[in-house]
Amino acid sequence: MREEVYMAGMGGQGVLLASQILAQAAMSAGLEVSWFPLYSPEVRGGWATCTVVVADGEVGSPVVGHPAAMILMDKIAVENHLGKIRPEGLAIVNSSLAGEEFDRDDVRIIAIPANDVATEVGSERTVNMVLLGAYVASAELVTLADIEQALREVIPERHHSFIPINVAALQRGAQYVTNHR
Amino acid sequence: MNQSMHQTPTDQVKPVYTYPDSLTEVPLRYCPGCTHGIAHRLVAEVIDELGVRERTVAIAPVGCSVYAYEYFNTDAVQAAHGRGPAVATGIKRTRPDTIVFTYQGDGDLASIGLAEVIHAAARAENFTVIFVNNAVFGMTQGQMAPTTLMGQKTTTTPRGRTIEQGGHPLNICELLAQIPGVAYLARETMIAPKYVMRAKRSIKKAFQAQMQELGFSLVELVSSCPTWWRMKPLEAFAHIEEKMLVQYPLEVFVDKLKEANDSSG
Amino acid sequence: MSERKLINGNEATAEGAIAAGCRYFFGYPITPQNKIPEYMSEHLPDVGGVYVQAESEVAAINMVYGAASTGAWAMTTSSSPGISLMQEGLSYMIGSELPCVVVNMVRGGPGLGNIGPAQSDYWLATRGAGHGDGRCLTFAPFSVQELYDLVGEAFTIAQRYRNPVMILADAILASMREPCRLHERRDPPPGQPEWAVGGPRDGRPRNIINSLYVDLAEEEQVNLRIARRYEEAAQQEIRFVEYGADEPQILICAYGIASRICQTAVQQAMQAGVSVRLIRPISLFPFPEEAIRQWAERVEKILVVELSLGQFIEDVRLAVEGRCPVELMGRTGGMVMTPEEVTDRIVDGRGRLNECLTPGPSAAGRGE
Numbered sequence: 001m002r003e004e005v006y007m008a009g010m011g012g013q014g015v016l017l018a019s020q021i022l023a024q025a026a027m028s029a030g031l032e033v034s035w036f037p038l039y040s041p042e043v044r045g046g047w048a049t050c051t052v053v054v055a056d057g058e059v060g061s062p063v064v065g066h067p068a069a070m071i072l073m074d075k076i077a078v079e080n081h082l083g084k085i086r087p088e089g090l091a092i093v094n095s096s097l098a099g100e101e102f103d104r105d106d107v108r109i110i111a112i113p114a115n116d117v118a119t120e121v122g123s124e125r126t127v128n129m130v131l132l133g134a135y136v137a138s139a140e141l142v143t144l145a146d147i148e149q150a151l152r153e154v155i156p157e158r159h160h161s162f163i164p165i166n167v168a169a170l171q172r173g174a175q176y177v178t179n180h181r
Numbered sequence: 182m183n184q185s186m187h188q189t190p191t192d193q194v195k196p197v198y199t200y201p202d203s204l205t206e207v208p209l210r211y212c213p214g215c216t217h218g219i220a221h222r223l224v225a226e227v228i229d230e231l232g233v234r235e236r237t238v239a240i241a242p243v244g245c246s247v248y249a250y251e252y253f254n255t256d257a258v259q260a261a262h263g264r265g266p267a268v269a270t271g272i273k274r275t276r277p278d279t280i281v282f283t284y285q286g287d288g289d290l291a292s293i294g295l296a297e298v299i300h301a302a303a304r305a306e307n308f309t310v311i312f313v314n315n316a317v318f319g320m321t322q323g324q325m326a327p328t329t330l331m332g333q334k335t336t337t338t339p340r341g342r343t344i345e346q347g348g349h350p351l352n353i354c355e356l357l358a359q360i361p362g363v364a365y366l367a368r369e370t371m372i373a374p375k376y377v378m379r380a381k382r383s384i385k386k387a388f389q390a391q392m393q394e395l396g397f398s399l400v401e402l403v404s405s406c407p408t409w410w411r412m413k414p415l416e417a418f419a420h421i422e423e424k425m426l427v428q429y430p431l432e433v434f435v436d437k438l439k440e441a442n443d444s445s446g
Numbered sequence: 447m448s449e450r451k452l453i454n455g456n457e458a459t460a461e462g463a464i465a466a467g468c469r470y471f472f473g474y475p476i477t478p479q480n481k482i483p484e485y486m487s488e489h490l491p492d493v494g495g496v497y498v499q500a501e502s503e504v505a506a507i508n509m510v511y512g513a514a515s516t517g518a519w520a521m522t523t524s525s526s527p528g529i530s531l532m533q534e535g536l537s538y539m540i541g542s543e544l545p546c547v548v549v550n551m552v553r554g555g556p557g558l559g560n561i562g563p564a565q566s567d568y569w570l571a572t573r574g575a576g577h578g579d580g581r582c583l584t585f586a587p588f589s590v591q592e593l594y595d596l597v598g599e600a601f602t603i604a605q606r607y608r609n610p611v612m613i614l615a616d617a618i619l620a621s622m623r624e625p626c627r628l629h630e631r632r633d634p635p636p637g638q639p640e641w642a643v644g645g646p647r648d649g650r651p652r653n654i655i656n657s658l659y660v661d662l663a664e665e666e667q668v669n670l671r672i673a674r675r676y677e678e679a680a681q682q683e684i685r686f687v688e689y690g691a692d693e694p695q696i697l698i699c700a701y702g703i704a705s706r707i708c709q710t711a712v713q714q715a716m717q718a719g720v721s722v723r724l725i726r727p728i729s730l731f732p733f734p735e736e737a738i739r740q741w742a743e744r745v746e747k748i749l750v751v752e753l754s755l756g757q758f759i760e761d762v763r764l765a766v767e768g769r770c771p772v773e774l775m776g777r778t779g780g781m782v783m784t785p786e787e788v789t790d791r792i793v794d795g796r797g798r799l800n801e802c803l804t805p806g807p808s809a810a811g812r813g814e
Contacts, residue, residue: 020623024452027625035452035623041561060710062622062703065784236645240512241656250654256643258515259656261538264508267500271512271520274496275470276644279516297508300501 001056003141004064008049008081009073009094011039014128017154018071019050022132024150025142026054034062047076054141069139071131073114074098082107092135094127110138112176118169126169133173144174201225203234205254214407214414217245219371220313220380221252224282227385228255231392237280238272240265244286245319253284263294266301269308280391281308288318291327291353298357298399305362305396309387312353315404316425323409327351330428335409350428354401358434364396365389366435370403370426372418379431386438395437403429450625455615456481458594458626459549460489463521466598467634468547469495470520472509474502474528477561478617479551482523493631503528507535507548514544515655517642519601519634523549525617526567527558536610537576540672541657543641545604548582549597549613551620554780562780563617565702568757571614572731579669582612583679584730586702590624596728603683605639607675614730616753618703618782680732687726688737691716694723696792697741699762700751701727704783708751711788718793730758735765742769751775751788 005022009015016037023035034053040046051067053059069090072078074097085091087106096115114130121130136144148167155163200206203225211217228234234255241249243262250257260268265283273281290298290312298310317335318324324337325347332341342350354368365387369380380402387398403425405417412420453461460482463471471486487497500506506522513520524532529550539546552567554560567574575582583603587593593615600611638644646652659665690698690712700708705726712724725741727734742748747770750759755776763772775791777783 020452023623027450027452033452033625036618037621058709059624059706060713061707061785062618063707063782063784065786234645235647238643238645247658250656254646254652256645256652257654257656258512258643259542259654259658260511261508261534264504264511264535267505267508268512268515270498270505271470271472271509271514272516272643273512274498274509275513275516275518275520279643279645296501297505300505304498 002060003054003069003139004067005052005054005069005071005135005139006049006064006067006081007052007071007073008047008077009128010076011042011044011046011048013048013073014125015048015050015073018128018132019052021147021150021154022135022142023052023054024154025146026052028150028153029142029146031056032059034059036062049081069135071135072098073127073131078102090138092131092138094131110134110177110180112173114173117172117176121165121169121172123165123169126166129166129169130173130176133170134177136170137174137177144170201229203228203237203254205252207251209252210248211245212406212408214405214417215245216315216371216402216404217313219377220311220402220404221249223371223377223381223384224284224311225253227381227388228280230385231388233280233388233392236278237282240269240272240281240283242283242285242289243320244289246284246286246313247320249284263289263292264297265289265294266297266306266308266310270301270304270306273306273308277307280388282311282388283308284311285313286319287312287314287316287326287328288321291351295327298353299360302357302360302362302397302399305364307391307394307396308398309391310397310399311384312399312401313404314353314401314429315406316350317406317409319406319409328353328429330424352429354399354432354434357399360397362396363399363435364437365398367433368401368403368429368431370421370431372405372421376431383433386436390438393438393441395441401429403431448627448629450627452623453590453626454481454621454623455590455593455619456551456621457485458590459523459597459613459615460485461628462594462597463547463601464489464493464495465629465631466519466601467632468519468521468601469493469634470513470518471495471522472498472500472506472513472520473522473524474500474506476503476525476528478553478620479523479525479549481620482549503531504534507532510546511535511539511542511544514539514546515542515643517638517644521547521549521601523551525551525553525561526555526564526570529567529570533574533576535576536574536582537578537580538657539610540575540580540582541578541668542655543608543672544610544655545601545608546610547597547600547604547613548610549615552614552616554778560780561617563703563753563782564778564780565614565616565704565753566755566757566778567614568730568752568754571612572733572761575610580609580672581676581731582610583607583683583732584612584614585685585728586614586730587619587728588702588705588726590619590622591626592728593619594626594628607679609672609675614702616703617780676732683729684732684734685728686734686737687728688723689726690723691721692723693744694721694741695746696720696722697738697745697748698722698724698751698792699727699738699748699758700724701730701758704751704753707783707785708788710785711792714785714789715792718789720793722792730761733761733765738762738765739767739769742766745770747771747773749773749775749792751783753777753782
């Protein structure tokens with residue numbers, strides 16, 4: 001088993017945190033994992049990407065040319081990266097910022113208005129968790145319970161008051177996928 | 182070992198001048214009229230008087246005094262050109278119980294090693310620097326140093342140092358005097374016995390500042406280079422008095438020992 | 447077995463050093479390794495250690511020189527431009543026969559370059575260490591766990607051979623998080639080596655740390671003594687790992703992060719029916735010449751994959767000595783080949799050097 005998840009968005013959207021939570025959850029589930037971030041040099045803003053590779057043996061390359069799955073958080077991420085996804089692959093796309101028109105018909109695309117969902121949950125800053133929840137429900141790599149546990153391990157204790165709203169966002173993202181199946 | 186070579190004290194004869202334990206018997210290789218020999222002896226006498234030879238580490242520079250590690254009868258480390266204060270930092274931070282001093286010339290300290298000495302002072306590193314300033318690169322045969330006087334002829338300022346070609350002399354003590362990490366800072370010379378006595382007092386205070394963990398200490402010794410100044414030794418001493426001390430006046434710039442003693446007394 | 451923690455290579459480097467007994471760190475900030483001095487400044491005081499932020503990499507390596515001369519387990523870390531500045535100090539440490547550990551998180555160059563991943567300091571690491579007839583013992587990990595383990599072991603190796611040890615990693619390994627098993631922090635060994643300075647106490651002969659030998663014959667003897675240690679290291683410290691087919695047509699040579707990319711490429715190529723094997727040197731100096739030479743007798747060709755334009759390949763060619771063709775697949779300047787590109791090159795021989803120079807997936811940008 002080898003799963004590759006590529007996550008891309010604007011700086012500040014939470015690409016690195018969400019991907020790290022996914023990596024932590026996979027590790028806690030007993031799998032091997034690599035989490036490889038790349039982001040532009042601006043201290044604020046710019047772009048951020050991250051590749052998470054999960055395997056039940058050696059991970060091998062942390063760099064992936066054509067990932068099996070992507071989480072794309074804005075229009076620029078879709079324009080730059082959707083073309084590289086592996087045929088038959090999975091894309092979770094934030095339709096609030098990227099629209100619903102895509103030029104790939106050979107991949108499974110799940111478009112979620114993640115900004116709207118996050119606002120309904122109570123904080124637009126939980127967009128990354130909405131999309132991560134959608135990925136978890138679509139890919140069956142780790143469970144939502146694994147992710148919730150990882151959230152507690154990755155988020156510093158002083159910020160644990162934000163965990164409930166993040167969990168709510170994860171669940172709403174997952175529900176969206178289940179409801180639209 | 183030293184005492185077997187020299188006069189053994191007896192009941193009848195009271196020695197008034199002996200060879201310092203903190204110097205080895207290796208003959209100094211300095212030119213006639215060079216004051217490095219006096220400077221070495223003063224440092225060695227101070228180490229003897231403070232009784233710290235067995236916990237002292239000397240840092241030798243690159244320059245005429247590169248062989249300092251052969252002359253000082255202590256542990257020693259030979260440092261890359263100008264890096265003595267960084268090496269001393271590494272030693273003192275790992276072994277705070279040692280007494281550490283660097284011995285550096287003007288090329289080593291004021292030119293290539295300026296950053297290292299200033300930052301060591303800024304960090305209030307607890308070691309002592311003996312800075313021998315003879316306003317010329319001696320070992321490489323007489324080129325201009327940062328401390329070369331205006332108008333002074335060297336092998337790279339054959340018509341005399343000018344502002345256009347070589348800029349201005351650099352006064353190290355005046356630069357360091359404004360840094361709070363400095364505990365003792367003085368400029369001395371060795372051209373007559375009264376100056377030698379003064380210089381020794383300052384060197385001793387610099388080491389005492391280190392022993393009392395007050396911070397960084399440095400003594401600049403305005404020194405002679407008859408060979409590359411192309412002077413006789415006595416002419417060189419006169420040159421120091423008439424020219425060098427105008428650019429580099431003798432002064433105790435910082436003395437926190439005094440403050441420490443005053444506040445405790 | 448201890449718990450696994452998801453940490454990045456910078457954290458693994460710093461914790462690996464502390465856990466092995468390193469208590470003295472001197473460094474200067476440079477991306478992509480700033481997490482190392484940050485971690486050291488936070489954690490070293492807890493174990494009675496000392497962190498000093500030097501005014502430059504030149505000063506940092508000379509502080510390490512001073513610390514090492516007292517027998518302390520000292521280290522510095524940096525990235526390419528900073529390692530250039532440390533060459534003088536490394537040369538002095540080799541000449542003075544002092545141990546230390548230096549970690550280079552290689553970034554794109556030459557010049558200021560960028561902060562993307564690269565392996566273009568191979569020559570600097572394996573040939574470099576400044577002027578003179580000496581070298582750094584050099585090791586290249588390929589995972590966060592191996593980085594943690596090797597940094598720790600590097601201190602023992604440095605002491606054994608009284609020579610600096612260079613750990614050669616890159617911007618990906620620096621920022622990449624992987625599960626890492628941490629062992630308990632150990633204290634450095636008690637006492638001082640008999641050569642260390644600290645004052646000639648209790649009547650012991652004085653110790654001198656020095657690399658000045660004006661007697662030419664004596665300098666030659668010193669260099670021969672150092673060279674004998676390298677020969678001994680070649681007997682004791684050669685490390686490499688192999689993956690893939692037992693009877694390969696093609697042998698891939700890659701180290702560090704490039705070998706991770708090749709691991710996946712080898713799997714893909716074997717699925718495509720090509721018989722291929724990967725050899726991954728961990729020790730770069732000493733180099734696993736014999737292992738590569740033996741494969742050179744049995745394969746059709748060797749493909750060298752590196753994040754530089756033909757540095758590592760020189761050591762492969764020196765080992766092969768013309769026994770088979772040796773080809774290069776290189777990316778440079780912070781760019782990284784994907785496993786798919788390596789697979790294509792293995793399967794149908796495409797992608798010669800000039801094609802490697804065309805833009806590919808960007809790996810520029812800032813590590814964590």
